Amino acid sequence: MVNSLCMGTGRCADGAESRWGICSGPLFLFAEKAEAIASDRRKGFRGELNQDGKSNGNSRKQRQIMAIFVTGDTHGSHQLGLHSVDGFMHRLRTEAFPEQKEMSKEDFVVICGDFGGVWSTNRKKVQENAEERHALDWLEHKPFTTLFVPGNHENYDRLTGCRDERLLNSWLYESMPPEEKEKLRQGYPRKEWHGGHVRVIRPSVLMLERGEIFEIDGKSCFAFGGARSHDIMDGILNPADYPDEQSFRKVYAQRRGGMIRVSGVSWWAQEMPTEEEMEYGRQNIRAFMETHDRIDLIFTHDAPSSHRIYLGYPDTDELNRYLESLRDEMEYGKWFYGHLHDNRMVFENNILLYEQIIRVN
Numbered sequence: 001m002v003n004s005l006c007m008g009t010g011r012c013a014d015g016a017e018s019r020w021g022i023c024s025g026p027l028f029l030f031a032e033k034a035e036a037i038a039s040d041r042r043k044g045f046r047g048e049l050n051q052d053g054k055s056n057g058n059s060r061k062q063r064q065i066m067a068i069f070v071t072g073d074t075h076g077s078h079q080l081g082l083h084s085v086d087g088f089m090h091r092l093r094t095e096a097f098p099e100q101k102e103m104s105k106e107d108f109v110v111i112c113g114d115f116g117g118v119w120s121t122n123r124k125k126v127q128e129n130a131e132e133r134h135a136l137d138w139l140e141h142k143p144f145t146t147l148f149v150p151g152n153h154e155n156y157d158r159l160t161g162c163r164d165e166r167l168l169n170s171w172l173y174e175s176m177p178p179e180e181k182e183k184l185r186q187g188y189p190r191k192e193w194h195g196g197h198v199r200v201i202r203p204s205v206l207m208l209e210r211g212e213i214f215e216i217d218g219k220s221c222f223a224f225g226g227a228r229s230h231d232i233m234d235g236i237l238n239p240a241d242y243p244d245e246q247s248f249r250k251v252y253a254q255r256r257g258g259m260i261r262v263s264g265v266s267w268w269a270q271e272m273p274t275e276e277e278m279e280y281g282r283q284n285i286r287a288f289m290e291t292h293d294r295i296d297l298i299f300t301h302d303a304p305s306s307h308r309i310y311l312g313y314p315d316t317d318e319l320n321r322y323l324e325s326l327r328d329e330m331e332y333g334k335w336f337y338g339h340l341h342d343n344r345m346v347f348e349n350n351i352l353l354y355e356q357i358i359r360v361n
């Protein structure tokens with residue numbers, strides 16, 4: 001049974017990050033199969049030799065092979081804590097993910113939420129801090145395209161735009177000039193990509209927006225990020241509820257040590273989808289299923305209700321119930337989600353991922 005929620009460190013229990021080492025039985029078989037595919041793919045990339053010792057022309061370009069790998073939450077790290085941004089630097093470094101040696105920007109790594117690379121709140125200017133910039137540039141220079149659905153540990157104001165005008169007009173942003181506030185309302189640039197909409201963090205680091213169906217390497221992929229944070233048992237403080245920083249800090253100091261978060265600084269209401277976003281996703285699926293037999297791949301952060309219950313989390317919310325209801329609307333190939341910090345095959349074609357990186361095509 002899973003016994004922790006979003007508090008892990010991105011490492012296995014033995015302290016060493018491993019893609020295959022801690023999986024359950026059924027998933028291990030799946031992982032073996034995935035590794036066999038990866039091995040076959042590596043041969044294809046290199047081009048195999050025929051009996052004359054000549055290349056059979058099986059070059060990558062001719063085979064047009066693209067790969068989709070999937071992994072779970074990458075926020076936080078063992079070294080720097082839950083809200084550091086170097087989690088994916090550890091997970092996706094070449095030593096831990098050697099397949100990348102034969103990958104290109106036409107290959108994809110999908111992170112199932114809690115990406116964690118966009119986190120800090122700057123009160124004067126909308127910008128990445130030095131640590132974020134370094135980590136995101138590192139990722140941009142990797143030989144693959146990174147896709148992620150958002151989780152509950154993301155700075156949504158910076159990712160997709162701040163919708164809280166009270167917060168924008170509060171003491172928190174009193175030093176921010178109007179043009180920067182407008183940037184904060186917009187988030188990262190939005191564009192159409194492979195049939196849906198993404199936020200462009202870097203040219204090859206893209207956030208998949210909720211409810212979109214993308215066509216990636218010939219596969220239809222439904223994305224729906226988000227989840228409710230559970231480490232807020234002692235409440236959420238909104239800076240806009242306090243007339244000035246001093247009065248806010250007084251209350252914050254009194255409650256410090258509890259499980260509290262601060263809206264716009266360490267918690268964002270957009271972690272949960274709106275009714276409109278859920279309806280948008282449902283209508284997209286219905287329209288797609290009118291002309292297709294199934295959706296090939298689904299990427300979410302949280303899981304459908306029945307899966308959470310199966311995994312030992314009976315507490316379900318409106319997002320879990322929404323995802324559950326989508327299962328009645330469609331057929332699908334494989335559903336990947338994260339959030340629960342474990343690697344498990346759930347029923348036949350649903351996969352909970354954390355540290356493992358699995359190839360799916």
Ligand SMILES: [Fe+2]
Nearest residue numbers: 006151152339
């Ligand atoms: Fe999460």
